[in-house]
Amino acid sequence: MKDKFTHWYGVLIASPVGLITWLLTIGVFDLTTMISALVTGGTVFLSYFSTQQFTLQKYLNEHELTRSEYKYIKKELKSAREKQKRLFNSYKKIRNFSDIKLIFDINRVVRAIMKKVHNEPKLFYNGLQFFHSNLDSAVNMVEIYLDLYRLPGKTKEEKIELNTARLRLLDLKRNLELDLSEINRNDYNQLKIERAVLDRTEGVNTPRLENNDSKIRIKDFNAELSNTQKAGEYIDKK
Numbered sequence: 001m002k003d004k005f006t007h008w009y010g011v012l013i014a015s016p017v018g019l020i021t022w023l024l025t026i027g028v029f030d031l032t033t034m035i036s037a038l039v040t041g042g043t044v045f046l047s048y049f050s051t052q053q054f055t056l057q058k059y060l061n062e063h064e065l066t067r068s069e070y071k072y073i074k075k076e077l078k079s080a081r082e083k084q085k086r087l088f089n090s091y092k093k094i095r096n097f098s099d100i101k102l103i104f105d106i107n108r109v110v111r112a113i114m115k116k117v118h119n120e121p122k123l124f125y126n127g128l129q130f131f132h133s134n135l136d137s138a139v140n141m142v143e144i145y146l147d148l149y150r151l152p153g154k155t156k157e158e159k160i161e162l163n164t165a166r167l168r169l170l171d172l173k174r175n176l177e178l179d180l181s182e183i184n185r186n187d188y189n190q191l192k193i194e195r196a197v198l199d200r201t202e203g204v205n206t207p208r209l210e211n212n213d214s215k216i217r218i219k220d221f222n223a224e225l226s227n228t229q230k231a232g233e234y235i236d237k238k
Contacts, residue, residue: 017047063122073124076131077117083139084110093146102169103146106138109176116183123183130179138172145169 021043060070087107094100117124124131145165148154154162181188 013047013051015044017043063120065122070121073117073121076124077114077121080114080131080135083135084114087139087142090142090146093143093150095146095150099146099149099166102166102173103142106142106169106173106176109173109180110135110138113176113180113183116180123186126183126185127179129182130176134172134175134179138169138176141165141169141172 021040060067087110090103094103113127113130117127149162
């Protein structure tokens with residue numbers, strides 16, 4: 001998402017435009033300070049707004065998104081980032097070394113999905129299961145599991161329930177990994193295409209290399225035969 005980029009790009013364009021407008025209205029057109037300020041403010045606003053909108057529209061065209069889709073995805077990502085923060089804060093509640101890797105793996109997969117969709121917003125639609133179900137389940141289960149685990153005086157049934165919950169978290173981690181695979185599906189398809197092209201290219205080059213090797217061997221054989229004949233002629237002269 002490029003909100004900050006479009007904002008600073010608009011500021012970068014609007015600032016010199018505003019400065020030039022101010023100098024022209026004061027120095028060249030000799031307008032009053034009040035009128036110059038109004039004209040400059042209007043010019044800055046128009047240049048900033050038009051530049052920002054142009055940059056945003058260019059970004060949307062590159063990613064094949066409408067403005068309504070962009071706003072919707074932006075809203076969903078904002079909500080997902082809040083859940084991601086809650087998941088990251090769960091590290092503070094860990095009381096068991098065996099849970100560190102599990103929570104770390106879950107956080108790592110979530111972070112990878114968020115980064116990928118942030119860079120390519122249209123991939124949001126490939127991860128609907130993640131944003132609308134699996135992320136919520138991961139956050140809620142991790143928080144409840146860790147809160148209950150650190151409580152003292154657990155009964156045998158409660159310990160069994162916690163072990164079952166941990167197994168469910170392992171299943172949930174695998175579901176998150178499947179979500180990541182779905183989001184990366186287009187990249188893997190592209191990789192297959194590139195590999196197929198490379199295989200075909202190597203298939204074309206292999207006969208050519210074999211032909212060149214044959215020519216080299218024939219050339220070496222002819223050279224060796226020529227040297228042998230010359231040696232024989234020399235011996236005959238002797």
